[in-house]
Amino acid sequence: MSDNLVCDPEVMCCTLNVLPNTPALLQKARLPLAVHVQPLKDIPNVPVVKVDTIVRCRLCRMYINPYVVIIDRHRWKCCMCSRFNDLPEDFSYDVKRKAYTNGRHRNEMNSSSYEVIASPEYIVGNLAVPVYFFLLDVSYNAIETGYLISLCQSVIEKLESLKTHDNVMVGVMTFHTSVHLYNIHHRYTKPIVYKLPDLENLFIPAPDGLLVNLKTSQSLFVDLLTNLPSMHKDNKEIGSCLGPALKLAYEILAPTGGRVSIFQTKIPDVGEGSLKSREDPNKRAGEVVQNLTAATDFYKKVALDGSSSHVAFDLFMLNTQYADLATLSVLSRYSGGCLFYFPNYHLTSNPVESSRFDETLDRYFSTNVGFEAVLRVRCTQGLSLQLFHGNGFVRSVDLLSLSSVTPDLSYAVQIQMEDSIEDTKVCIQAALLYTTNRFERRIRVHTICLPVSTYLSDVFAHANQMAITALVAKMAVDRSLNSSVADAREALTNVALDALNAYGENLSSGQRGGQLPCPFFLRALPLYILGLLKSIPFRLGVSTKLDDRVFMLDQFKTLPWTHIIKYIHPNFYPLHKLNDRNALYVDDRVICQPPLLPLSAGCMDRLGIYLLDDGFNMYLWLSSSVSRAFLRDVIGVQKFGDVLSGLFEFPHLDNVWSENVRNFIEYLQSTRSTYSPVILIRDDQTDRVMFYERLLEDRTSDVLNMSYIEFIRHLHSLVTY
Numbered sequence: 001m002s003d004n005l006v007c008d009p010e011v012m013c014c015t016l017n018v019l020p021n022t023p024a025l026l027q028k029a030r031l032p033l034a035v036h037v038q039p040l041k042d043i044p045n046v047p048v049v050k051v052d053t054i055v056r057c058r059l060c061r062m063y064i065n066p067y068v069v070i071i072d073r074h075r076w077k078c079c080m081c082s083r084f085n086d087l088p089e090d091f092s093y094d095v096k097r098k099a100y101t102n103g104r105h106r107n108e109m110n111s112s113s114y115e116v117i118a119s120p121e122y123i124v125g126n127l128a129v130p131v132y133f134f135l136l137d138v139s140y141n142a143i144e145t146g147y148l149i150s151l152c153q154s155v156i157e158k159l160e161s162l163k164t165h166d167n168v169m170v171g172v173m174t175f176h177t178s179v180h181l182y183n184i185h186h187r188y189t190k191p192i193v194y195k196l197p198d199l200e201n202l203f204i205p206a207p208d209g210l211l212v213n214l215k216t217s218q219s220l221f222v223d224l225l226t227n228l229p230s231m232h233k234d235n236k237e238i239g240s241c242l243g244p245a246l247k248l249a250y251e252i253l254a255p256t257g258g259r260v261s262i263f264q265t266k267i268p269d270v271g272e273g274s275l276k277s278r279e280d281p282n283k284r285a286g287e288v289v290q291n292l293t294a295a296t297d298f299y300k301k302v303a304l305d306g307s308s309s310h311v312a313f314d315l316f317m318l319n320t321q322y323a324d325l326a327t328l329s330v331l332s333r334y335s336g337g338c339l340f341y342f343p344n345y346h347l348t349s350n351p352v353e354s355s356r357f358d359e360t361l362d363r364y365f366s367t368n369v370g371f372e373a374v375l376r377v378r379c380t381q382g383l384s385l386q387l388f389h390g391n392g393f394v395r396s397v398d399l400l401s402l403s404s405v406t407p408d409l410s411y412a413v414q415i416q417m418e419d420s421i422e423d424t425k426v427c428i429q430a431a432l433l434y435t436t437n438r439f440e441r442r443i444r445v446h447t448i449c450l451p452v453s454t455y456l457s458d459v460f461a462h463a464n465q466m467a468i469t470a471l472v473a474k475m476a477v478d479r480s481l482n483s484s485v486a487d488a489r490e491a492l493t494n495v496a497l498d499a500l501n502a503y504g505e506n507l508s509s510g511q512r513g514g515q516l517p518c519p520f521f522l523r524a525l526p527l528y529i530l531g532l533l534k535s536i537p538f539r540l541g542v543s544t545k546l547d548d549r550v551f552m553l554d555q556f557k558t559l560p561w562t563h564i565i566k567y568i569h570p571n572f573y574p575l576h577k578l579n580d581r582n583a584l585y586v587d588d589r590v591i592c593q594p595p596l597l598p599l600s601a602g603c604m605d606r607l608g609i610y611l612l613d614d615g616f617n618m619y620l621w622l623s624s625s626v627s628r629a630f631l632r633d634v635i636g637v638q639k640f641g642d643v644l645s646g647l648f649e650f651p652h653l654d655n656v657w658s659e660n661v662r663n664f665i666e667y668l669q670s671t672r673s674t675y676s677p678v679i680l681i682r683d684d685q686t687d688r689v690m691f692y693e694r695l696l697e698d699r700t701s702d703v704l705n706m707s708y709i710e711f712i713r714h715l716h717s718l719v720t721y
Helices: 023-029 140-145 147-157 218-231 242-253 298-308 330-335 351-366 456-461 465-482 485-504 525-533 546-558 561-568 628-635 656-670 688-692 708-718
Strands: 012-014 034-037 075-077 084-086 113-117 131-137 169-175 179-183 192-196 258-264 311-317 339-341 370-379 383-389 393-396 399-405 411-417 425-436 441-453 571-574 579-586 589-593 609-613 618-622 678-682
Touching: 012 425, 012 441, 023 456, 034 370, 034 425, 034 465, 131 140, 131 147, 131 242, 140 147, 147 218, 147 351, 169 218, 169 242, 179 242, 242 258, 242 298, 242 311, 298 311, 298 330, 298 399, 311 330, 311 399, 330 546, 339 546, 370 383, 370 411, 383 465, 399 425, 411 465, 465 485, 465 525, 465 546, 465 561, 485 525, 485 708, 525 561, 525 708, 579 656, 589 656, 618 688, 628 656, 678 688
Parallel strands: 131 169, 131 258, 258 311, 311 339, 618 678
Antiparallel strands: 012 034, 034 411, 075 084, 113 441, 169 179, 179 192, 370 399, 370 425, 383 411, 393 399, 425 441, 571 609, 579 589, 609 618
């Protein structure tokens, strides 16, 4: 089968690659059924279809795809509901051959992922104009961090990326204890500032000029961004009136929709939506975690109002102290926006977060964005959708409303089996209708087709343990918010137990052999579950800031399944064993590959150099016994005492070892959409704890206090067959 006919599993995949044919068999397997979909993921050369008539099933409304059956030039059979449908007259005509064919020459028949340029019936009213509105905290704390300098410079540098169409609009609002609006209409020679100190009676002071066309007002917009840091550099106001500023921003964008980028450095404490600290630092290592949910419905209401008007809120948190992320994060959750978190950010004194902030902004302003989007998932008769996971507003059981959507956002949909499946296969299709930032309405379609079996052994043999783990992580987030973290941990352990019990019950006593039986394709599931139990969202007994925990809970709901697996089970490389035995060849470069190690200190050599990559950070471990040759040829120093811990960038040194290490690191960075800073850790400094706590297979300070071997023994003692 052609590679294009099989949907990229990073774009769309199912937790079970072979489905049971009856609800009873699925229940017997005790494995969750769901699909993960990253609908706008960057796909090289995604096929684009432009037709007068978009071909869909008249009954189930599925878009035509490679798995349908073409009966003849005039008819096709739906692979989802088996209905016979008519084909447009020109569908089977091949322009290149100048002859009628079976239609397999068309893009939509040769790729499981393709885009359709939407016809007029998919456009209600006017197309959504790409709107970017910046809501900036300029309180004393914000100015001290220096983020405004970096942000304004980044926006100026990325203007051409934002200017994807002549109709793109921009606007700026700043706030501390009062709100400031900026009129940058092109008829003026310099920006006009409106200061609104009365937070209870905020109003829009000018009918136009607050939201302007970027092309015609670019010079004033650049002038404003250039001078904004100096305009507020002497500000001494310590309060933050985020709530009133949000409501006014929504009022400005309600007629057009758009993307509000919020940059916040402290807990909002002035005006409507004010919050108070709910964290007790003395209880960070406790076994009961409180205040994971919002303290007020104010921000949820703003988000839902925004969603109804196609306004998305993207929240950038740069706080140095507790800011009640549990309350503020609902802005992005219910509006379909994104949450970014840079704890203890400072432009100069925290280079790790400063570099991460700069790289995140670079990606944020240059990536494709979909506006006014809806995601609909359809599946074969006998299956029905149960629950969505991800940021957005659920309009109906199969429809998710997204004010904006980016290539990095992922969603999961739990599926239940209501009736037996008579066919030998099932189809699941996700369709994203959105407006591109180039002012074009499109539909991106992804389809997967899965076989159906009457044998439980087939279901276990083709289970996707990584997709299952990512799904139960999302389910555990809901359990943590609706019940408690302790209940979520128990549910995670039960996932592994249920799978082991279900498999063991179908084996004879001779096949069990007194050991813990585990199907081959689920053999890593206990390890991944242990990784979840020891991860920041679900760990107990370890000092964890509340905002840190809430951020990772949010990330587990929105991250693609591959990112979740990388985070809970990082890749562990011995850099001193880089060799060309399994080398990759990328862009005429040889990328030497080191072997992968188990996540245990027992696999480390005191003379070795190790890299631990969890997708968020790359930790470079250096022992005091490291060879002087490595220090000289790769690190660029003469002795270990000269090595500085923290953010590290490999110097360009003229030797093979240095080139191989740099090529490998650059290759790792190129395989992800988000930047991962390299953090150098010395074995004689206290920050080595960051490294040791990621060694999953060893004992950690978590309340579980188990190594991987001990956890396996624990599961073995709990199995019931």
